[in-house]
Amino acid sequence: MTADDAILIAPSILAADIGALAAEVKAVETAGADWIHVDVMDGHFVPNITIGPFVTEAVRRATTLPVDVHLMIEQPERYVGDFVKAGADRVGVHVETCPNLHRSVAQIREAGAKACVVVNPATPATALEHVMGNIDQVLVMTVNPGFGGQKYIASMKDKIETLRRWIDAQDHPIDLQVDGGITPATIGHARAAGANCFVAGTAVFGKEDYAQAIRDLRKQATSPQG
Numbered sequence: 001m002t003a004d005d006a007i008l009i010a011p012s013i014l015a016a017d018i019g020a021l022a023a024e025v026k027a028v029e030t031a032g033a034d035w036i037h038v039d040v041m042d043g044h045f046v047p048n049i050t051i052g053p054f055v056t057e058a059v060r061r062a063t064t065l066p067v068d069v070h071l072m073i074e075q076p077e078r079y080v081g082d083f084v085k086a087g088a089d090r091v092g093v094h095v096e097t098c099p100n101l102h103r104s105v106a107q108i109r110e111a112g113a114k115a116c117v118v119v120n121p122a123t124p125a126t127a128l129e130h131v132m133g134n135i136d137q138v139l140v141m142t143v144n145p146g147f148g149g150q151k152y153i154a155s156m157k158d159k160i161e162t163l164r165r166w167i168d169a170q171d172h173p174i175d176l177q178v179d180g181g182i183t184p185a186t187i188g189h190a191r192a193a194g195a196n197c198f199v200a201g202t203a204v205f206g207k208e209d210y211a212q213a214i215r216d217l218r219k220q221a222t223s224p225q226g
């Protein structure tokens with residue numbers, strides 16, 4: 001069963017002007033964004049430090065859109081509850097940080113959010129095979145996490161295709177999201193492989209006109225691949 005054929009665009013606030021965060025979030029909402037993507041980094045799992053529940057709460061106050069929190073932190077189970085309390089509708093944990101993955105996804109759902117599992121570029125799809133029945137979202141990283149503005153790794157295609165097949169074989173909806181290097185030039189590649197939800201940092205917040213940037217992404221997502 002497919003989650004939804006609609007294309008979902010999730011701008012990442014990592015590329016926003018954090019000094020004007022509420023206005024930036026409202027601006028992309030007005031510009032046609034579907035979700036707001038919040039990148040949480042701890043300086044351990046990834047070589048960068050960003051934000052926590054406190055700032056997530058400010059994002060929550062600024063929008064009625066789903067708040068999609070991507071935890072790039074070690075021992076994410078220590079903080080899942082705090083992010084859901086801060087207003088996260090969706091929480092993603094990396095399989096590389098969760099030795100007891102079933103317990104981690106159950107924790108997210110019990111806290112009241114949709115559960116997402118994230119895989120780094122070097123992690124195979126098989127890492128998710130036994131949790132497909134317990135999750136609401138899969139995130140395939142198309143860069144190594146830590147920074148915005150990196151180059152899309154096109155060889156993730158096979159993994160996205162495999163996960164699309166597994167998702168379609170489930171009897172509950174699962175969104176298939178990609179994150180990293182998504183631009184009008186790469187979005188069609190990920191869409192053709194089966195992704196339905198696209199995180200975009202610099203391809204939205206790096207542009208003057210957010211509405212035009214989101215329209216360009218949607219348009220290129222469905223244009224034929226060369």
Ligand code: DX5
Pocket residue numbers: 012014015037039070143144145146147148149150179180181182199200201202203
């Ligand atoms: C990378 C983050 C991404 C990042 C994407 O570690 O998970 O969400 O913001 O940025 P772009 O779209 O610029 O590659």
Ligand code: ZN
Pocket residue numbers: 012037038039070179199
């Ligand atoms: Zn992200």
